[in-house]
Amino acid sequence: MRAGWTMAGAVGVVVMMMTGVVMVGGMSVDDVARARSLDTVIVEHLRHYLHRHQQEQHLLQRHQQQELLRVTYHSRLARYIEEYDNLLAGKHGSRRHGPRDGTGGRMMKEEENEGTDPVEGLLVSRRLVRDWHRLREAPLGDSWQEVVSGVAGAEVGLGGVAGSREQLAAMTHALMRVHHVYRLHAPHLARGRLHHHHDKPLRAADVAGVGVAALENGLYGRAAEWFTAAHDAHQEEGPERNGTRTHLDILLHLATAAHDYKLSQEGFANQPGIYPRPLSQVPVAEQLLKARQQEEREEQQQQERGAGSDLTTTTSISATPRDELIYSRLCRGHTFMSAREASQLKCRVDRRGSAWLTLMPALVEEHSLDPPILSFHHVLSDHQLAVIRHLALPLLEQAKVQDSNKGEEGSPIQKHRSSYTAWLPAHAHPTLRAASRMVAAITGLEVSEERGEAEMLQVNQYGNGAHYDPHMDFLALYHRIWEAEQPDEKLIKQHPNGDRIATLMFYMNDVEEGGRTVFPRVGVGVEPRRGSAVFWWNLLPCGRGDVRMLHAACPVLRGTKWVSNKWIKSYPQLHHRPCLPLS
Incomplete structure (x- = not known):
């Protein structure tokens, strides 16, 4: 067995042991729409519940411990609603006005309803899969069970499960992919900034999850970026929890070690997600800046030389690492023509x-x-x-990938x-x-x-x-x-x-x-x-x-x-x- 495969296998085992991540495929537009609709239903139920109990508060006589428990959960409900309001405000603030070609009609309205981005998709999925899953188990009595039952009925009415671990993992991988291909800034994405759109901050756990996805895909430099951003997000969230900080330290150390090992074994040239210097010696932020400056210089030189000088001349029917790098640059709007x-x-x-x-x-x-x-x-x-x-x-239906060796369409391969x-x-x-x-x-x-x-x-x-x-x-x-x-x-x-x-x-x-x-x-x-x-x-x-x-x-x-x-x-x-x- 090759040493490189041994390192990749070790990374995968450690990541799964620490995170329990589920490997899945994409999330359909219908899935996203259902998740957003259910999130809205949950918030409306929570608003009604809190409003009713605030009115009854002066009539309730409880033991101190029970009252403290109720107040704790009510504050969590309020935070859930507050995050929803912030998300909605950012969405309306970032919405563009009208289609590019000036056409109107029903189809364009449908597209506007569908429009979202990977940051928002990850936020909504996490709210349903993690936050609501914890809230619905709250010991708040019969009136709270009415809320839970109402949400469950709405979910059935939406035609299926709105929010699952698989969908959360799909959105996490989507954000990882967008970050890698478009060379976006991980700390900005962690704050919910996608280009010109308004802030929709991610939690430290969300940010770390994207780093785990990068680790699983062998993008060790990108993973280090996300784990560094997760450290910053964790510090901003309030009092430090030693257990969480320890997990982030381990993940960052794992990404750094895997990056430096791959760099020493395979070199820097044409390696996706790898920086030219060891991360243990040069911090990721410094290497990011130098990499962008180098890419700008290469872009100017390439335009002077023309297309043929930098393109792959392989006869392989499979993509090479060089193809992947050119693919990423083309996605960002670069040109390879003089x-x-x-x-x-x-x-x-x-x-x-x-x-x-x-x-x-x-x-x-x-x-x-x-x-x-x-x-x-x-x-x-x-x-x-x-x-x-x-x-x-x-x-x-979920798309499938043609196997050129068998000439058949097999099971969905959503990594590709x-x-x-x-x-x-x-x-x-x-x-x-x-x-x-x-x-x-x-x-x-x-x-x-x-x-x-x-x-x-x-x-x-x-x-x-x-x-x-x-x-x-x-x-x-x-x-x-x-x-x-x-x-x-x-x-x-x-x-x-x-x-x-x-x-x-x-x-x-x-x-x-x-x-x-x-x-x-x-x-x-x-x-x-x-x-x-x-x-x-x-x-x-x-x-x-x-x-x-x-x-x-x-x-x-x-x-x-x-x-x-x-x-x-x-x-x-x-x-x-x-x-x-x-x-």
């Missing part, structure tokens, strides 16, 4: 060889020439997008993907048939599902911090053959119409913050715009998978992201894109 390279890209009007687009040609934007990555703007109307969302909502997915056949609704016709017109390819020329439309919903790690869309049907190995006959039989030759992805809404689609090996990022679509080829003309088309969905910082994919099969496109280019 001004000369960008000047060659054009926006144009094109009927794409389709008679259907003669009177209303497609609006095409080029993001890359080789390999070609194109955006088509205003291809679906707001009404069509609303219909597709409406059809997909009741069918949404945290969206919710629904599959819609074109025959189910006229709007879906219209969307398929649009795909055929702008791509020039055959996309009939009945003839197996394309897969059903896949609709994806990304909520708080949801993402999809760098991956390929092609199924690697013939990857073993290209590597001079025996082909996977079972995999080939499962896909009689060949691999996914191309992808067209519709953006179904504007995302408030985050959610770009990025291509780390091309150096390109695409902003989600309502009604637009992005297109790329997954296979080279020879039929081999194009490893340059590694792509990813950046985490959603605020709001919700809806996309829908159309994957097009290769064999039926023989006359539209011949296997070998014409000489």
Whole structure:
């Protein structure tokens, strides 16, 4: 067994022993909405309960010990309400006014109701899972049991459990991911500051939980940032509790030791979540400042050199550490093109060889020439997008990740993907048939599902911090053959119409913050715009998978992201894109 694996295993064992963290997947928008609704119901019940008992207080004659217990729990109820009011005030204060494109209507109102961020999601989940769980066990008599019963009835009325340990862990991991990818400042996030939004302070236990999530994912430098921030939050919360402080000291020491060990064994280059100097020698705050200054210098130098000098040239179909670093920079809006390279890209009007687009040609934007990555703007109307969302909502399930070794979709692997997915056949609704016709017109390819020329439309919903790690869309049907190995006959039989030759992805809404689609090996990022679509080829003309088309969905910082994919099969496109280019 390698030494690195031994250290990673030791970290995982110690973290689970100390925290009991549950490893889970994403939290759907419906889960978030249910949690927020239940939180509101709880607060209303608590307000009514406290108001009633304050009026009765002068009539009650109790023993001193019973009175002290009642006052203690009532103060906890008041703090629960106060935090809710502060959270609500921050939410209204940070809400943007109106959509970016100036459109209105019912769909935009739905999106505003859904909009939240990972900090708020973590706060609401913690309130339900930890705070309310403790409060409902309060020994406050029959009147309190009426409150508990009322909340339980509201939870049933909301259609399921609103708040669970799994959902709390999901939001913790979402905040960890957002912090890592966007290089945000952990102390600011601990105070609830996400960019320009108002404060929603986290507790020391919340902050430490995010650090634990970073430890579990091998981001030891990021974990040290969170544990340092947890120390500060713990000091601000009041009288120091030695047990809590001791746990934080142990976790910070564990993160520091794991970071320094990995640095000594594997070096600094292309290691996510690792700093160039040992944390035991140079504090994390000092290294953070130097790392940001170095990144600014590298960004300026890279723009002068152009894209090709810094991009990965590997032939691997899996993401490399270098791909991960470029992915993170692209998510933050950096560019990997020089001004000369960008000047060659054009926006144009094109009927794409389709008679259907003669009177209303497609609006095409080029993001890359080789390999070609194109955006088509205003291809679906707001009404069509609303219909597709409406059809997909009741069918949404936790997304699964394709296993390229088996060609099958297995159990959900939310470490890599945290969206919710629904599959819609074109025959189910006229709007879906219209969307398929649009795909055929702008791509020039055959996309009939009945003839197996394309897969059903896949609709994806990304909520708080949801993402999809760098991956390929092609199924690697013939990857073993290209590597001079025996082909996977079972995999080939499962896909009689060949691999996914191309992808067209519709953006179904504007995302408030985050959610770009990025291509780390091309150096390109695409902003989600309502009604637009992005297109790329997954296979080279020879039929081999194009490893340059590694792509990813950046985490959603605020709001919700809806996309829908159309994957097009290769064999039926023989006359539209011949296997070998014409000489």
